[in-house]
Amino acid sequence: MAAITLMKTPAETALVQAFEAAKATLPGDVESRAQAFETFNRNGLPHRRVEEFKYTDLRALVREAAPFAAKPSLDEAKRALLDAKSFAGVDAVRIPFVNGHLVDSAIAFDGLPEGIDVVPLASALASGHEWLSRLSPVDWASKNPVYQLNSAFMADGVMIRVVGEVTTPIHLQFVTSSTTPVATATRVLVVVEPEASVTLVESHESTNGAAHQPNDVVELIAADGAHVRHVRLNAEGDQAIALSTFAVKLGAEASLNTINVAVGSSVFRHQVFGVFSGENTTAQINGASMLKDRQHGDTTLIIEHAAPHCESRELFKTVIDGEATGVFQGKIIVPPHAQKTDGRMMSAALLLSEGGAMNNKPELEIFADDVQCAHGATCGQLDDDLLFYLMARGLPKPEAESLLVQAFLGEAIEFVENDSLREALIASVEAWLRARG
Amino acid sequence: MLEIKNLVVQIEDKRILNGLNLTVNNGEVAAIMGPNGSGKSTLSYVIAGKEDYEVLDGEILLDGENILEMGPDERAAAGVFLAFQYPLEIPGVASMTFLKAAMNAQLKARGESELSTPDFIKRVNAAAAQLEIPKDMLKRALNVGFSGGEKKRMEILQMALLRSSFCILDETDSGLDIDALRIVSEGVNALRSPDRSFLVITHYQRLLNHIVPDTVHVMHSGRIVRSGGKELALELEANGYADYRESEAA
Numbered sequence: 001m002a003a004i005t006l007m008k009t010p011a012e013t014a015l016v017q018a019f020e021a022a023k024a025t026l027p028g029d030v031e032s033r034a035q036a037f038e039t040f041n042r043n044g045l046p047h048r049r050v051e052e053f054k055y056t057d058l059r060a061l062v063r064e065a066a067p068f069a070a071k072p073s074l075d076e077a078k079r080a081l082l083d084a085k086s087f088a089g090v091d092a093v094r095i096p097f098v099n100g101h102l103v104d105s106a107i108a109f110d111g112l113p114e115g116i117d118v119v120p121l122a123s124a125l126a127s128g129h130e131w132l133s134r135l136s137p138v139d140w141a142s143k144n145p146v147y148q149l150n151s152a153f154m155a156d157g158v159m160i161r162v163v164g165e166v167t168t169p170i171h172l173q174f175v176t177s178s179t180t181p182v183a184t185a186t187r188v189l190v191v192v193e194p195e196a197s198v199t200l201v202e203s204h205e206s207t208n209g210a211a212h213q214p215n216d217v218v219e220l221i222a223a224d225g226a227h228v229r230h231v232r233l234n235a236e237g238d239q240a241i242a243l244s245t246f247a248v249k250l251g252a253e254a255s256l257n258t259i260n261v262a263v264g265s266s267v268f269r270h271q272v273f274g275v276f277s278g279e280n281t282t283a284q285i286n287g288a289s290m291l292k293d294r295q296h297g298d299t300t301l302i303i304e305h306a307a308p309h310c311e312s313r314e315l316f317k318t319v320i321d322g323e324a325t326g327v328f329q330g331k332i333i334v335p336p337h338a339q340k341t342d343g344r345m346m347s348a349a350l351l352l353s354e355g356g357a358m359n360n361k362p363e364l365e366i367f368a369d370d371v372q373c374a375h376g377a378t379c380g381q382l383d384d385d386l387l388f389y390l391m392a393r394g395l396p397k398p399e400a401e402s403l404l405v406q407a408f409l410g411e412a413i414e415f416v417e418n419d420s421l422r423e424a425l426i427a428s429v430e431a432w433l434r435a436r437g
Numbered sequence: 438m439l440e441i442k443n444l445v446v447q448i449e450d451k452r453i454l455n456g457l458n459l460t461v462n463n464g465e466v467a468a469i470m471g472p473n474g475s476g477k478s479t480l481s482y483v484i485a486g487k488e489d490y491e492v493l494d495g496e497i498l499l500d501g502e503n504i505l506e507m508g509p510d511e512r513a514a515a516g517v518f519l520a521f522q523y524p525l526e527i528p529g530v531a532s533m534t535f536l537k538a539a540m541n542a543q544l545k546a547r548g549e550s551e552l553s554t555p556d557f558i559k560r561v562n563a564a565a566a567q568l569e570i571p572k573d574m575l576k577r578a579l580n581v582g583f584s585g586g587e588k589k590r591m592e593i594l595q596m597a598l599l600r601s602s603f604c605i606l607d608e609t610d611s612g613l614d615i616d617a618l619r620i621v622s623e624g625v626n627a628l629r630s631p632d633r634s635f636l637v638i639t640h641y642q643r644l645l646n647h648i649v650p651d652t653v654h655v656m657h658s659g660r661i662v663r664s665g666g667k668e669l670a671l672e673l674e675a676n677g678y679a680d681y682r683e684s685e686a687a
Contacts, residue, residue: 384488384489385525386525386527388485388486388487388488388509389521389524389525389527390527390535390539391486391508391509391510391513392485392486392509392510392512392513392517392518392519393513393535393539393542393543393595393599394510394513394514394539394540394542394543394546394599395510395538395539395542396508396510396542396546397508397510399538399542400510403527403530403534403535403538404527404530406529406530407527407528407529407530407578408529410529410530411528411529414529
């Protein structure tokens with residue numbers, strides 16, 4: 001049999017070259033990076049014949065590999081942060097990144113609120129910091145090519161440890177200000193120690209008109225009895241191809257309330273990998289995506305109920321306008337011993353145009369016999385009777401539509417307890433609706 | 438003043454209104470009664486501007502202006518209000534948010550400035566108190582989980598706040614208990630004024646004991662077949678619609 005040689009796409013070839021060029025200068029252990037890259041490189045960019053990427057063919061979508069962004073000058077970084085808009089009005093401890101690099105001078109490491117420790121990742125990698133052993137807590141992520149690419153290239157990030165009840169939100173602020181397309185790879189690890197609680201906020205914004213390629217990973221370890229609220233906003237520029245992963249490991253008696261709201265990017269793939277590793281833990285995992293023009297937005301979710309007596313609720317809403325395509329792939333896995341698992345996953349799409357498309361793929365893999373699991377997926381359009389009702393009260397059609405779209409997305413957003421965060425998210429929805437016209 | 442002239446309407450090739458004529462003067466409360474399927478609800482939807490209906494002939498003039506070419510929102514701004522027989526539930530939209538959006542949209546359409554939040558709240562609270570609507574209800578999503586009576590009171594609240602000049606009550610009495618019927622009727626009666634007219638659509642004379650009409654019209658097979666004063670409602674209550682059915686058969 002003839003040997004089969006896989007043809008590499010220009011983007012894949014460029015990634016190989018980029019890794020060869022960068023590996024000596026990237027911080028930390030070259031060997032583990034090389035291993036991650038090799039694992040990625042064996043199969044290359046995932047394509048439609050790979051089941052998990054059936055609806056988001058990265059080999060076709062990523063035509064060229066953008067060069068990795070250099071660290072910006074302090075002036076440049078400051079200017080970029082002044083222009084950053086996401087959650088600007090929210091009182092928070094800010095941890096800013098510009099072009100994928102931590103702006104450490106903007107963080108008063110000594111003046112952080114009690115209970116928060118922040119360690120820059122680049123120096124931690126270089127020095128072999130003891131917390132590094134806690135990276136990659138979720139196997140589902142480690143097996144994933146997007147994550148592997150991040151592991152190979154991660155240039156900067158932070159590791160955060162939370163002890164006790166921290167009331168001020170921590171805002172991980174990612175801004176890409178480069179006017180030419182750049183790639184970034186950041187890694188954040190957040191360890192919330194037993195009985196501690198925290199609110200994590202992520203915002204991702206970048207310049208319009210440049211095909212940036214961010215690949216961001218946030219890893220969360222919520223120890224026993226920890227409570228975490230997490231809000232993520234994708235407000236990337238209109239040409240960005242944004243890959244992101246949120247990997248979370250939850251201990252016993254813990255809780256997680258998370259939402260990803262997407263209003264930006266040309267293409268995005270947001271992956272959530274969650275593992276329940278202790279009993280009596282609850283998670284509310286939500287998402288709200290707004291897609292228009294020819295945007296492509298993919299949310300892929302794997303939740304493993306690895307411990308009994310846990311409850312998860314997944315609620316994802318997608319609004320599709322123009323010729324946009326939405327993807328939702330959600331899988332709940334219940335191993336044989338995870339009795340009394342209670343999992344409910346719902347994905348609802350609202351199609352505002354004739355040309356839009358939604359691919360919903362909910363899955364349950366249940367090996368235990370005493371569980372309650374359900375999933376649902378809907379695609380629909382705005383209800384004509386509701387529109388008439390609102391218009392009969394004087395609302396012009398665009399306003400009536402906006403109100404109904406807000407109501408549709410609101411069901412996912414209303415789980416955000418922090419008023420200023422919730423209002424900021426609603427403002428993003430309103431801005432999207434206004435831009436739609 | 439509302440004038441309907443020779444209105445012919447069909448839906449999906451089925452003729453519902455067959456040359457209907459009706460005039461409601463300013464300040465007048467006109468009642469329309471008729472058997473099921475006579476076209477009463479269709480008439481209310483066509484006046485409000487629902488898209489599903491095809492108007493084949495005729496006009497609807499509001500203060501001399503033909504409103505048939507207007508969208509439902511423009512008709513609302515011109516003064517038309519339809520209190521729905523089955524008010525719709527809108528999950529995720531708080532009643533207050535909805536009321537503010539509706540009031541401001543109409544003010545904007547009329548070229549007036551929008552209400553300030555304190556003004557808005559003051560107006561809503563005053564109108565809500567009269568209709569015995571608790572504040573808690575206004576915080577909930579519009580009509581979601583409301584009882585039949587609460588939904589109808591919410592409709593009348595909107596009618597009061599939007600200051601419409603031509604109000605249609607489409608079987609507002611359906612699903613109401615005696616107390617709710619009283620509250621709703623008192624709400625409507627309080628809105629009666631020389632520059633506001635009402636079209637009250639009902640099956641039963643009972644509602645007309647509370648909202649006493651100036652004129653009563655009998656509708657059958659898509660036409661007004663008889664008009665009279667309020668005593669006509671009593672006659673219908675006693676004899677039913679059999680007379681009109683027979684005339685159709687003959």
